[in-house]
Amino acid sequence: MSAERLTESIKAANRQGRVALIPFITAGFPDLEKFWDILAELDEAGADVIEIGVPFSDPVADGPVVAAASQRAIANGATLAWLLRELAARKERCKAPLVLMGYYNPFLQYGLEKFAQQAGAARVGEVSGCIVPDLPLEESAAMRAALATENMALIPLVGLNTPEERMAAYARAASGYVYLVSVLGTTGERASFSPEISTALQMANRNFAVPLALGFGLARPEQLEGLPFRPQAVVFGSALLKQLEEGGRAADFMARWKQPSAGF
Amino acid sequence: MKKGYFGQFGGQYVPELLMPPLLELEEAMRSFMPGEEFKKELRVLLHSYAGRETPLTLCPALSARLGFNLWLKREDLLHTGAHKVNNTLGQALLAKYMGKTALVAETGAGQHGVATAAAAARLGLACTVFMGEEDVERQAPNVQRMRLLGARVCPVGSGSKTLKDAINEALRFWIAEQRTTHYCFGTAAGPHPFPTLVRDLQSVIGQETIRQSREIFGRLPDVVVACVGGGSNAIGMFYPFVLLNEDAGAGKTGGKVRLVGTEAGGTGEPGCYSSASLNLGAPGVLHGQHTMLLQDKDGQILPSHSVSAGLDYPGVGPEHAYFKQTGAVEYAVVVDSRALAAFAALCRSEGIIPALESAHALAWVLDNAASLPRGGQVVVNLSGRGDKDMDIIRKCLPELCG
Ligand SMILES: Cc1ncc(COP(=O)(O)O)c(C=O)c1O
Numbered sequence: 311m312s313a314e315r316l317t318e319s320i321k322a323a324n325r326q327g328r329v330a331l332i333p334f335i336t337a338g339f340p341d342l343e344k345f346w347d348i349l350a351e352l353d354e355a356g357a358d359v360i361e362i363g364v365p366f367s368d369p370v371a372d373g374p375v376v377a378a379a380s381q382r383a384i385a386n387g388a389t390l391a392w393l394l395r396e397l398a399a400r401k402e403r404c405k406a407p408l409v410l411m412g413y414y415n416p417f418l419q420y421g422l423e424k425f426a427q428q429a430g431a432a433r434v435g436e437v438s439g440c441i442v443p444d445l446p447l448e449e450s451a452a453m454r455a456a457l458a459t460e461n462m463a464l465i466p467l468v469g470l471n472t473p474e475e476r477m478a479a480y481a482r483a484a485s486g487y488v489y490l491v492s493v494l495g496t497t498g499e500r501a502s503f504s505p506e507i508s509t510a511l512q513m514a515n516r517n518f519a520v521p522l523a524l525g526f527g528l529a530r531p532e533q534l535e536g537l538p539f540r541p542q543a544v545v546f547g548s549a550l551l552k553q554l555e556e557g558g559r560a561a562d563f564m565a566r567w568k569q570p571s572a573g574f
Numbered sequence: 575m576k577k578g579y580f581g582q583f584g585g586q587y588v589p590e591l592l593m594p595p596l597l598e599l600e601e602a603m604r605s606f607m608p609g610e611e612f613k614k615e616l617r618v619l620l621h622s623y624a625g626r627e628t629p630l631t632l633c634p635a636l637s638a639r640l641g642f643n644l645w646l647k648r649e650d651l652l653h654t655g656a657h658k659v660n661n662t663l664g665q666a667l668l669a670k671y672m673g674k675t676a677l678v679a680e681t682g683a684g685q686h687g688v689a690t691a692a693a694a695a696r697l698g699l700a701c702t703v704f705m706g707e708e709d710v711e712r713q714a715p716n717v718q719r720m721r722l723l724g725a726r727v728c729p730v731g732s733g734s735k736t737l738k739d740a741i742n743e744a745l746r747f748w749i750a751e752q753r754t755t756h757y758c759f760g761t762a763a764g765p766h767p768f769p770t771l772v773r774d775l776q777s778v779i780g781q782e783t784i785r786q787s788r789e790i791f792g793r794l795p796d797v798v799v800a801c802v803g804g805g806s807n808a809i810g811m812f813y814p815f816v817l818l819n820e821d822a823g824a825g826k827t828g829g830k831v832r833l834v835g836t837e838a839g840g841t842g843e844p845g846c847y848s849s850a851s852l853n854l855g856a857p858g859v860l861h862g863q864h865t866m867l868l869q870d871k872d873g874q875i876l877p878s879h880s881v882s883a884g885l886d887y888p889g890v891g892p893e894h895a896y897f898k899q900t901g902a903v904e905y906a907v908v909v910d911s912r913a914l915a916a917f918a919a920l921c922r923s924e925g926i927i928p929a930l931e932s933a934h935a936l937a938w939v940l941d942n943a944a945s946l947p948r949g950g951q952v953v954v955n956l957s958g959r960g961d962k963d964m965d966i967i968r969k970c971l972p973e974l975c976g
Contacts, residue, residue, distance in 0.1 A: 367733065367874040368860060370745045371589040377732060389872040414587055415859045419873030444587045444859070469591040471752070476593070491591060495750040 313463035315407045316359055316438045316486035320521040320543045323358045329540055331356065331567050332523055333560070334411065334547030336363035336379040338388020340554060345388075346402055348560050353404040353435070355564035359487075360404065361441065361545065364390050364412025371443040373498030375548035375555075390416045390425070397432035404435030409465065409486075411441040414453070422456035430460035439463030439486045447479055454483065463487075468514060470494050470506045477517040487521045487543060490514050492528065498548045500527035508538045515539070531567050578766025581899060583892035586765040588862045592745070595752040598672070600767045606671040607774075619663045623696060624653045626660075626778065630786040630953070635923040640943045645795070646926070646956040647783050649807065654719075656929060656958030657779060657807045658689035662758055664775035666693035669756035676700035676755040680744040682709055682737035682803070683884035683931065684716025685958055686760030691725035693758075701725040702755075704743040706736040709883050716962050734877040737887050741861050761804025762891035765862025769809075769891050776810025783953060784814055794818065794831050796947050800955035801934040802835040802905065803849070803884050805891035807957035813893075816902050833903040835894065836934045838880035842909030847879035851890045852898050852905045865892045881910035881966065882930035884958070910970075912937040917960065917967070918974055929958035930966065 323330035333352050338345050352360055365383040369376065390412070397408075410429065417425050417440075429437040439462050445453055447466070454464045463486030468477055471494055480488070492507055493500055514522050525545030527533075534540055544567070553563050578584050586596060606612045620626040628648040637644045649657035662679075669677060677694045679701070681687030687703040694701035703720055707729045710717055720727050733739035741764070748757040762772040787795050798815055800808035812833045819830045840848035848854060848868070855866040860875055868876045868888040878888040897903040913930060916937035920928050928936065935954045939946070946952055960967070968975050 368738065368742050370742050370861075371591075371749075373746070374732075381733070384874060389874075391872065413859075415867075415869070415875075416873035418859060419856075419869070419871065443589050444862070446586060446588060446590045446593050448593075449585055449587055467590050471594045472590060473594065476590075480590075493750075494591065494752070496746045 312436070312461050313439055313485035315436060316409070316463060317520055319358045319407055320487055324542055329534070330358035330543035331564065332359045332361055332543050332545040333357050333550050333564065334361040334363060334545055335550065336365060336376065336383050337393045338365060338383035338386045339379045339551070340382065342386050342388060346400060348554065349404065350402050351560040352564065353406050355561040356568065357406045357564065358543065359409060360406045361409045361411045362393070364393065364410055364416055366413040366416055369413060371496055373496040373548060375551050376497045379551050390420050394425070394428045394432070397434045397437065398428065400434050402434050406435065407438040408432070408435040409439045409441060410437060411443070413444050414442050417442065417453065422452055423459065426456040426460045426462065429462065437462065439465050441465045441467065441489060443467060447476070447483070465489055467491055470504065470510045474513055474517065477513055481517045481519065484518055484520050487523050488514060488518045489523050489525055489545065490541065491526045492524050493526050495526070497526050499529045503533065511538060511541065580893045580896035582857070583863070583865050583895040584766055584769060585864045586862060587859045587864065588765045589749065591749050592765070595748065596765055596767065602668055602672045603767055603771055606668060612667065612671065616664055616667055619667065620660065620778065624659045624663060625651060627782045628652060630783060630790060633924045636919065641948045642946055642950040642952050643791070644939065645951065645953045647779060647811065647953060648956055649779060650926070650928065650932070650956045650959035654685070654689045654692050655961060656685040656689065657776060657810065658686045658760060659692065660778055660810065661760070661772050661775045661806060662686070662689040662693040665756065665758045665771070666697045666699060669699060669758070670697055672756060674699070674754060674756040676702070676751070677758045678702045678744050678747050678751065678755050679758045679760060680737065680740040681705050681760060682740065682886055683882065684709065684713040684720065684962060685884060687725065687727070688716050688719045688723065690758045691720045691723035694725065695723050702728060702747065704728050704730050704740040704747065706734070706740050707731050708735040709737065712966065713883055713962055714965070736878070738875065738878070745861070761806040762809040762893065763804040763861065763863060763865070763889060769863070769893055772806050773809045773813055773893065776806050777813050779807065779810040779955065780812060780814035783811065784818070787951065787953070791951055795953045796950040797832045797834065797952045799834045799836065799935045799938055799953070801885060801931050801957060802837050802852070802890060802894060803887055803931060805894045807955055808835045809891060809893055811955045812897070812903055816897065819902065834938060835903055835905045836908045836938045837905055838882060838885035838934055839907040839909035840879040842911070847877050848907070849878040849880045849885045849887055850907045851888060852894060853907050860889050863889070863892045865889050866895045881913060881970065882934065884929065884931040885934065906938050908934040908937045912941055914970055916940050918971060921974065926956070927960040928956055929960050930963045932957045
């Protein structure tokens with residue numbers, strides 16, 4: 311139950327000379343049972359942190375792949391209540407700390423304090439934080455306070471258009487890591503980065519004390535070439551979900567990112 | 575109250591990537607809208623392009639039957655056929671002042687899409703409109719009108735394929751195109767500052783109604799009724815009255831004006847989908863706002879339903895949620911069949927074909943006539959005309975179509 315574990319896990323990867331790997335998968339996708347197999351496989355394949363998507367009917371920050379996975383998971387019967395129940399009861403054990411990523415309304419309806427307590431009681435792996443994409447700084451106080459009771463991080467998302475004052479304000483409240491959205495857009499694979507990414511990386515780097523994870527649009531390690539410096543961590547979601555959708559294995563996807571070219 | 579809140583409702587529940595354009599919009603509202611130049615330009619557009627002011631029309635035949643004077647605020651007579659153009663002209667003009675070159679909008683019935691496309695064409699802006707696939711089908715004439723006006727119409731096949739999903743898609747588009755594009759939001763809902771911006775642009779409806787009532791019958795109306803989808807025509811009608819009622823409450827003027835918003839109840843069968851989030855929903859967060867929502871116990875948003883596409887939304891503007899809580903406005907539920915009956919009554923008694931949305935407001939008056947003051951003055955906001963609804967009317971009221 312500790313935000314520090316996220317920071318530590320990313321730093322440990324960096325000490326081994328590599329970028330920390332943070333896969334994202336949607337809870338209950340492709341079906342309720344296979345989700346747990348994939349989670350275990352990602353952990354086995356050396357994920358440093360695993361982000362679990364909590365499905366929502368109206369995911370405005372997501373592109374078609376994650377949105378479709380979310381819709382399918384809801385149809386499968388995946389809910390936050392189900393996820394928390396299973397996280398407390400199942401026998402799988404993940405080494406990687408877990409982060410739950412989901413839109414605000416399901417957390418709000420569940421009850422923020424009750425959610426934090428039950429996430430804190432997870433036994434499959436340690437739930438060390440949350441990412442709530444529709445909760446900008448101005449609206450985040452209640453969620454942050456609830457998570458703090460269990461020492462969980464509310465991981466901020468910042469982007470190419472985030473002014474330095476806002477980055478600084480997020481930095482003052484940040485724990486765990488900070489998520490830099492690599493595109494002015496929704497989740498989903500992109501062929502290349504906009505040139506603005508360099509400025510945003512440098513701005514985030516000088517404002518945040520916690521490690522920097524780059525995400526949205528990442529599919530291949532070669533995409534990191536040409537950046538002014540390697541981020542401490544990378545997050546990949548759509549590309550992984552798409553590979554799973556097409557019958558590919560999570561471990562193969564992870565292996566691609568373990569190549570030396572993804573070195574830190 | 576916290577900025578952008580109406581009591582506990584409102585807020586800015588959006589991805590950080592949308593905060594800079596929302597803050598930019600807020601700043602633009604502050605710096606441009608109070609200026610004489612902006613106000614004059616908008617006044618001219620509303621008058622000479624859109625056709626304001628709109629009349630307050632007495633319904634003699636219905637009034638005789640009902641035992642009170644029934645008046646219609648004729649937003650249906652505006653260019654493009656609904657109140658929506660009050661908002662789109664204001665936002666398009668603001669977008670020009672902000673240096674934007676394009677508009678993006680969501681639309682349900684297509685009325686807001688048409689009004690946005692027209693305003694964009696008039697002011698030389700590019701225009702993209704997202705519309706649920708189901709709505710593209712049931713409001714086909716409006717799709718054609720948008721295209722004629724030069725807009726790119728993008729059908730949305732995700733989720734429930736209606737207004738809620740069109741808003742999701744428009745928000746996603748705006749994230750990517752925010753530097754050149756203004757999101758011309760169609761109703762008094764969504765993240766701050768949209769509920770306030772749209773309310774202020776639509777308040778011309780209520781302001782004119784107050785002035786016209788005083789001119790025509792020498793006092794304020796007893797009752798004012800408007801339909802509530804996202805809530806823009808209703809808030810535009812009610813807000814100036816709420817301010818007067820607050821003064822009346824403080825003992826400054828006469829009695830209070832009774833304000834009634836009507837939500838769409840769908841078919842009314844037990845367990846049916848509806849659009850009555852104020853009466854049947856619970857507080858939650860969707861589309862950037864904390865408001866009343868139709869949702870399940872897990873916080874997933876439910877599909878909504880109404881015979882009128884323009885009311886078919888599982889949420890509602892946050893200020894209405896607040897007005898319900900404070901009692902400033904009453905909110906009733908009107909089912910499809912009653913709205914259709916009111917639609918028929920207005921066609922045959924007064925020679926006016928209302929939008930099915932507006933028929934929900936009229937239906938409340940016809941169905942509650944016995945409880946309304948005899949000899950009194952009752953105003954219904956006729957938010958739009960029914961030309962767009964011909965296909966639905968042919969299906970639902972074949973006997974009327976001959
Ligand atoms: C004629 C008409 N009335 C009412 C509405 C409902 O919207 P609002 O509640 O924002 O007025 C619409 C929406 O499309 C409409 O076209």
